[in-house]
Amino acid sequence: MKKMSKMAENGIALAMALCMAASFAGCSSAGANGTSVSGSTTAAGDTGNAGSTDAASLEGSVSTNGSTSMESVIGILSEQFMNDNPGVTVTYDATGSGTGIESVSNGTCDIGLASRNLKAEETGLTATTLALDGIAIIVNGDSTLEDLSLDDIAAIYTGKITDWSGIGDGSASGEISVIGREAGSGTRDGFESITGTTDNCVLNQELTSTGAVIEAVKSTPNAIGYASFASVEGQEGIKILTVGGVTCSEENISNGTYVIQRPFNLITKDGVELSAPAQAFFDYMTSSDASDLIAQSGAVPVA
Numbered sequence: 023m024k025k026m027s028k029m030a031e032n033g034i035a036l037a038m039a040l041c042m043a044a045s046f047a048g049c050s051s052a053g054a055n056g057t058s059v060s061g062s063t064t065a066a067g068d069t070g071n072a073g074s075t076d077a078a079s080l081e082g083s084v085s086t087n088g089s090t091s092m093e094s095v096i097g098i099l100s101e102q103f104m105n106d107n108p109g110v111t112v113t114y115d116a117t118g119s120g121t122g123i124e125s126v127s128n129g130t131c132d133i134g135l136a137s138r139n140l141k142a143e144e145t146g147l148t149a150t151t152l153a154l155d156g157i158a159i160i161v162n163g164d165s166t167l168e169d170l171s172l173d174d175i176a177a178i179y180t181g182k183i184t185d186w187s188g189i190g191d192g193s194a195s196g197e198i199s200v201i202g203r204e205a206g207s208g209t210r211d212g213f214e215s216i217t218g219t220t221d222n223c224v225l226n227q228e229l230t231s232t233g234a235v236i237e238a239v240k241s242t243p244n245a246i247g248y249a250s251f252a253s254v255e256g257q258e259g260i261k262i263l264t265v266g267g268v269t270c271s272e273e274n275i276s277n278g279t280y281v282i283q284r285p286f287n288l289i290t291k292d293g294v295e296l297s298a299p300a301q302a303f304f305d306y307m308t309s310s311d312a313s314d315l316i317a318q319s320g321a322v323p324v325a
Contacts, residue, residue: 081109082299088115088122088135089208090231091250092286094319095153096135099307102315110299116231119208123147126289132300134289137208137250149287152307153321156251156275157213157282160239160260167194169264172281176217178246181224186244201227201238201247212284213248236260248282251275252320276322286321 086096093116100112117125119136123144126134140149159175161167170178170189177183178198186194202225203210209232214220227242229235232253239247240259251270254262262270265282274280288304290296296304306312313323 079109080107080299080302082111082297084110084112084133084297084300084303085131086112086114086122086133086135087117087125087131088289089119089137089286090116090233091137091155091209091253092135093232094252095286095316095321098315098319099312100303102312103303103306107299107302110303112303118204118206118230119211120206123289126291129291129294132296133304136287136289138211138284139287140289146292148290148292149285150290150304150308151285151324152288153286153316153323154275154283155286155321156270156280157209157216157248157284158251158254158270159263159265159282160236160247160249160254161263162239162243162245163259163261164243165194165261167261167263169267171266172217175265176219179217179219179223179225196244199226199242199245200224201229201235201242201245203232203235203248204228204230208284209248209250213282216282216284250320255320272317272320272322 084100086100093114096114100114104110104112114135115122115125115131119138122131122134123136123140125131127144127147134147136149137155140147159170167186167189174183174189178189179200179202181200183189184198186196186198200223202213202223207230214223227238229238232249235247235249236254236257239245240257251262254260264270265280268274268280270280270282275283288307290304295301308325310325313325316323
């Protein structure tokens with residue numbers, strides 16, 4: 023009887039030990055704050071971290087493709103997002119709005135970038151506005167010109183006025199070198215739709231990026247061009263004109279008094295779920311957490 027009693031005691035002790043181990047293991051599956059640790063992500067607007075509850079758990083790549091005008095805003099946002107989520111790589115292909123829209127439509131990128139609205143024929147896609155951007159009218163830095171009306175701009179770009187002497191009081195002179203963007207550019211689409219010059223522009227130079235337009239205006243006397251305000255602000259060698267007496271500024275873009283403006287849109291494909299890193303980046307970009315960085319890039323945040 024004594025032997026059986028001893029075995030029973032050992033069995034009870036073993037059972038207690040196993041229960042304590044199981045209890046300890048259950049406790050160790052929670053984080054320090056008592057919440058369960060997992061790889062799930064939440065919208066950036068819900069956390070202080072850019073797009074992830076646990077930044078270390080978010081891994082993978084996010085491909086973006088499209089508008090060259092959105093280079094500054096996507097650059098600053100992707101840099102911050104990658105700093106906050108070191109397991110994620112965000113890439114940006116500056117191909118123009120039309121190509122960005124086509125790329126997300128055919129599945130060769132995660133998020134398209136378009137500095138214009140979708141056209142009627144671009145179906146099966148959703149545009150989410152990230153920010154607003156003014157299209158600045160720029161001339162060579164040596165120009166004496168300060169202001170153009172919307173009608174003046176339209177007349178220059180359709181070839182009705184070809185010399186600066188035909189503008190204003192005629193104090194400026196010289197054959198105008200008209201510089202614009204290529205077909206498919208969101209900047210061109212926005213500019214032409216607002217100025218009423220769609221399919222009627224007569225250009226001396228048709229260039230494929232915002233940067234190329236800026237450089238061409240810098241190096242060409244008597245030149246005029248248009249480019250994203252986010253890209254031209256603070257640039258030397260060019261002059262930003264007022265339009266109808268209204269300055270191209272963040273305030274005037276936001277309140278609508280500067281009329282030559284367009285949206286910066288994120289394009290996604292309907293019915294296609296983004297990967298966890300792509301969704302987290304999308305959520306971060308469209309949250310109020312990104313507003314300060316969007317403003318720093320020269321665009322006007324809408325969140």
